[in-house]
Amino acid sequence: MSAPAAPPLTGLRVVDLATLFAGPLCATMLGDFGAEVIKVEHPVRPDPSRGHGPAKDGIGLWWKILGRNKRNLTLDLSAPEGRDLLLRLAARTDVVIENFRPGTLERWGLGPDELHAVNPRLVLVRVTGFGQFGPYAHRPGFGTLAEAMSGFAAITGEPDGPPTLPPFGLADSIAALATAYAVMAALAGRDRTGEGQVVDMAIIEPILTVLGPQPLWYDQLGYVQPRTGNRSRNNAPRNTYRTSDGRWVAVSTSAQSVAERVMRLVGRPDLIGEPWFASGSGRAEHSDELDEAVGHWIGRHSREEALSAFEKAEAAIAPVQDVRDVLEDPQYRALDSVTEIDDPELGPLRMQNVLFRLSRTPGAIRWAGRPHGADTEEILTELGLSGPQIEALRAERVL
16 A cells, blocks of 8 residues: 555645634644644734643643644734734735634734735635624624524523533534635635635534524424433433443434334333334433333443443443543544644643544644744744844834
């Protein structure tokens, strides 16, 4: 078998002006598959994600993931000299990603008109909480607000409990995936037209899309999906169940054949003949009865016994794992889903690998997140600046 070719996005240059998560994570995903990503941060106010979560030796660990495969440049975009340097960089760039409030780039003289004047082929990606227009456009927006507004929190949690937010950046992460897709769509359009364009990504929209047909259900039936805990309104049994050794497993029966296998396994084949058992929604109406049967059987077996029996029956089950279990899981290990890289600051690090495997042009983690401004001199030298010019900009606090 021939050696892998260069990653598919080799030769693509991305400038990441965004902060925190949705925009920067999109840039990370592009960098994972070969794009040259230049992270631009304010000289004295770096991306706040550098300070999020636990740190080791004063170094933020989250940044090691979010900043991987990126070169780091400091630049004050609000200063005229910073503006001019950004325009010089944009002239030789394919994609610029930003997440300032609408109107901020325009106020600095870096709006779409100015950027496309120096590079008509540029794709400008604007990631904000609410989009570039509408009554909420100028509000500060974070993923938490999208999780609340989209309906996610309203359907998450126990029926008698409060609406529940996720304990991680769910909306931002979904928006990052959607933005990476939008970038590739815009670049494909450029291949046909020769012209760049503006991508307007509102964080409130991708999470609304992945919540499924709720708007359609309400539009046609007046149906509002309630909170159901771990249960589903679409099929049953579907829940988490405690094993005899005090551990937990999750069971899903989205397919009719799997639901039948589960009931045979737990000793209730009689339920398969019930008219309501023939559809997922019918089974969901009898969740109490089905959960009692499955939970009773699982509760009499250890986790390993339950997993083994379900696997033998070709029924769908998985252990409920925390990060310690994930790192030891044989399937994740086989896929190298969490891989090890060497970092000059912290030594060997384990982090999530690139999102997927390509057989001919695979992605890779080339390095972990670097220090603030680590590549400033190198990048500006590539733009044609001399050493004295760079030092003068530092003295003026532009860098």
